[in-house]
Amino acid sequence: MEAHTSIAPNQKTSKRPLVLASIMLAMFLAAIEATIVSTAMPSIVAALGGFSLYSWVFSAYLLTNASTVLIFGKLSDLFGRKPIFLIGISLFLTGSLLCGFATSMTTLIVFRFLQGIGAGALMPIASTIVGDLYTKEERAQIQGYLSSVWGISAVTGPALGGFFVDYLNWRYVFWMNLPLGVLAIIGVVWFFHENVEKKSHSIDFAGSALLMIGISSLMVLLVEGGIGIPWQSPLAIGLLLIFGICLIGFYIQEKRALDPMMPFSIWEYRSITIANVTSLITGMILIGVSSYLPAFVQGVMGMSATVAGFTLTTMSIGWPVSSMIAGRLLLKIGFRATSLIGGVALVVGGLFFFLLSPDKGPVWAAIGSFFIGIGMGMSTTSFIVSIQSTVDWKTRGIATASNMFMRSIGSAIGAAILGGVLNSVIQTTIEEKQLGESVTLDTVNQLLDKEGRANLSSSTQVALKEALTLGLHQVYLGLLVLAVISLVLILFLPKGEKT
Template structure:
């Protein structure tokens, strides 16, 4: 699609951005609302599964669609992704319990994976790597903008409306995005010489599912050394070996092993994996601090997290322009990663709303510098014919990192919380003797059996008001002990996330930087051309484009 006129490219980009915004806003609007939704539906023990199933299905969809979109084109898959996402969002609003919500979020995840894989690859079809820097920044800004309005809107809805509208309010945008893609996106011809790798797709799926299930259940549903968890990890390894065996022999592998002989692709994907593991695994618990520890309502919780998104939007837009102008990208990753680490460490020790806001601003700045880089490095290092599968591999590793990170951090959170609750309750002394309470009052105190109570402020206030004055000090004592336990556990989670980001920063030092190509036409030696030649070609191309537009 690089041959299209500049005006047509902008039109297509508008359609892509509409689809991406629909997907991203429906993710971010859930973030601050989910603690309240879980409190209403019940099932705190399954909280991470609402996120994990979304990441699991989106991960599988992402990598499978990557190769298929190289064969059939991006358009049919973006349309399919939008339809799946609409269905999943619509059904989520009808959830009667946590298990239905998990199932419907899985459908949403399938749609999101298809949309994101196809959309990011389509940008690679439209623009040369040098131009992609600018558009990568724009796409990050779309995510950032949805992160600005989504959390606040999600909090407002669960505070003032039925929680179902969290999933339904943006469905009309999905319909608009579908129509825009259908009418504006150009159709591409199928590559007749390519075949579908069915066996590779099957065994890749069979590798991913038990791997993520093992990490999700380990330490929570089952012990790490249980037969269930060990069996899942064993199955994942077995199917992975079979998958690699298949991929080395098929004509058109769903995930070519040759990709990983490219050191830039391999290292970029590894950095993306570790970075997302630390970042996603920790950031999912931000609402727990704001709502649970500080007692802020979901509405205002969205306002507290908003500065992080604003900082990311502004900096990512500028970073994209700077990458396009200079052709250099490694320096921005080197700058962004330490800032992200600083923000995460600040989160670990935040003890009030002001410090929470400051830490989120710092982390948002780091995200703005670092996040646009690694997809760009992968796309720039491969041939155009491998664009879809290479982009899918990048998103696969990020999704795997995020999913595994959420699961591991969930285990860390659960273990730390159990120990901290026992310690805090014991430290509170004899005023906690529940045996002295009458049965009716003791039953009300069962609501305070875990930190889930802190996430449902209206119910917490209702229980407190129903208790006799003589019991109020004991109630406040229990609530304070729960808040201290939750705060201490979150410190452990954020420090663990920061440690993983440090590992990602170290790997960035070893990332090889090659000039960003000024065309999608790539021969075998294109990646090794010196920067001066790249700059000269880029300036000549831009001059020709300007003259054409004037004409």
């Protein structure tokens, strides 16, 4: 099916460059939130206390972001992109303002939930607005610009976070969003015009509730499983049951709803199904690299955090650069061929990580990271443009959101599975080497810090390095397998541009 090249005919001509600048600014705020907060977290914990809740500052944002992205995508199809985008950015800015005023770790986490809800609207709707305003030919290049936002935020986030902590106050990490967010609102209000057909809508409240409860249960289990919640505990089993019941209930509800939250018809397109399943896999690869590469560089190679950051920065460079190139390749060789280049790059990156050893050095790790970035940029840009060219305006919002949702869920699943593999191998190695009761999984944290390593005996250091190396090698074997699976899936994409 050929898509509409613009949203339901505009009464006024939107000033596309200014609208693009506004939505890129909004996307930048949502994207930078993870990296800029990570830099400020030691200062935040020092001020607010509650170290045991450390991980939830990140998890709260991820959880509500993932559980609302599909809902906002659907609402934008019903009521138009503009009002839903403005609601999303308003929630995000309100959450940012309140985070800056937080007086305890608990209140900070609550306000991060609110921030995450707003971010759930920003990401998919920004990409959908581009799909509405630009033709298929233009869309390929513009989506590359949007992808570059991720690279820019990854590079500038830690630097900005450090600046605010060192020269102002950690609260400005959140408050910096306010003036930039207001600029984005002004740009969208003044320069983006859409003419949405006025008619009554049947809102699928039941489907929305089942989706949010089910995904939230899954995300809590994946984030806390094996850490705060033992895998075989009644709570873990209960969360899994809630997810399963809600999933079944959601399917039944969507089949009978007049205007379903998730129209299953979009999954009948092979290009969308393959793109979404592959995005689930690449989401697992992405979290595997970003979470565990610093551990190898610091813990096994004994390098500094700065060097570890460099090895990840190369991925942040490869992603936007390849996205820009993908925008041009899409028009010349098509979606499938461009995606295949991305799939091959992921496998090459996976091979670099599989062959990674302490003597290879950080440059080897950085090259592998760069290839992963190339693969992500090529594939994600191809998928989004392909999806938006497959469906019409009425389902473009939910179709775009479904792809981002699958990648988010993939990251959460990947974090749980790969983290479980790593912990299991390390624990087994510690037991085999009989290092004593004082040496546990948490002792591995000391390998990541120069002062911490100095407090360990040389024999313990050697044993823990070996354990960490073996564990991470299994993680990287998993990444290579996932990369190969993603390449095989891409081979099943339709050869023609039309589905």
